Amino acid sequence: MSAEAPTPMPALPPPRARVVKSNRAQIIIFSILTLILSAATVWGGRVWLRNSETLVFAVGDANGPEARFAAKLKAVLKANSSRLRLKIVPNPDNAKALAQFDRRDAGLAILRTDAKVPPRARTIAILEHDVVLVLSPGGKKIKSLSDLKKKKIAVVGYSENSVNFVRSALEISDSPDAAQRVQQAPPNTPFDKLFASGFSAVVAIEHTSTIMKDKTYEQFAKHGGGFTLNAIDSAKALARKFPAISEETVSTGMLSSSPAIPDDDVDTIGLEWLLVAQSQVSTSTASELARVVYENKAELALDDGFASKIEPAATDKDAFIIAHPGAAQYINDDTKSFMDRYSDMMYLGAGALSVIGSIFAAIYTKITRVAPEKASELAIRILDVGERMEHAMCIDHLDELQDELETILRHAVIGLRDGTISSDGLDTFKLGYELVRDEIALRRDHLKRHPQQLEDNVVVVKAASG
Known part of the structure; x- marks a missing residue:
């Protein structure tokens, strides 16, 4: 008879597939x-909220300081990503620019305080100060304002209003005789030529910031025969009488450092250049414009010094031109925080x-959302281990089931800790775990008590593998 080969012991059935779901x-x-x-x-x-707004900026001559300042302001607004945009409109002169502003065809303009001020103009910033210099040849000093009125005067200034301003400040009438005595000097005429042509005095109206860079006065003091800078003794009275006029001081050595001219502080009068906006320009727009102007002073200064010392607008109610409410709001709350x-x-x-x-x-x-797995659902996996135990025919099978049971327990403990497993049915899980654990222990004891059965199983396994 032929010997029959022992039937191989079947392997344990695989565990049920488990889909791991996560909310991460x-x-x-x-x-x-x-x-x-x-x-x-x-x-x-x-x-x-920040839709761009375009403001028309009326300026005078395209090569004048007003137009050049407007061009710099336009570039600064763009560089700062401001919502404001400028449209610069040049005019033949500053008077025409102010007329355009007065017609409300422009929202911004620059004016000197001796100009005809549009009634709806509101100040954004003080760009520049003009100082009045009363010069006489050599050591010929002008003693008083009344003494100056009697002399033939040449007026040197940037604005076409300079002659009218001098006549108004000196209270000289518009008679033909006055027109002969107060005349506009040709541009760039040296002082010595003006004195030589019969003028007893030169009234120069200069930008304060420009004087600091201009060497003309120092050169004339050294090589042109010299001059005397005269004080205006009634500067304070003139400032009170004419609101457009401000009191100014020419500090020691301001015109010339060597020789020092003046050799001591000299009182005089002056005017201001203002950046103005229409009164109907919104508060937020004016505040934004003021912020950009005040926070970018260095970038707005012109090469010749104009607007190099920008100052806040006068917020007093009795100011010659009152500040725009938006500019005043920024000036009075200059420490706006990041939150503001x-x-x-x-x-x-x-x-x-x-x-x-x-x-x-x-x-x-x-x-x-994937809901946390319930502990009772893990109990099903434990019972699955218990069902597969009836196929365990050797110690190795039991060890395999024991490892799987411990893995389920470890997974439950970790899941309860991190929230991926809820405590629903935890008692059922514990009961199932203890039941299957005890069954594995009983099955292990049974196989140990029946070693012959264990050896037969081993032989079967070896035969199956051979």
């Missing part, structure tokens, strides 16, 4: 989407983050 990916995706959509909302709101400037965007961002986050949280909670 959804949480990360929803968090990223919340931040992206909130940022997009804030950006869109910023664009909507960007509070609107921060509130918009917080609101967008709250709303969008709530929407995604609702979607996550009600629709896409």
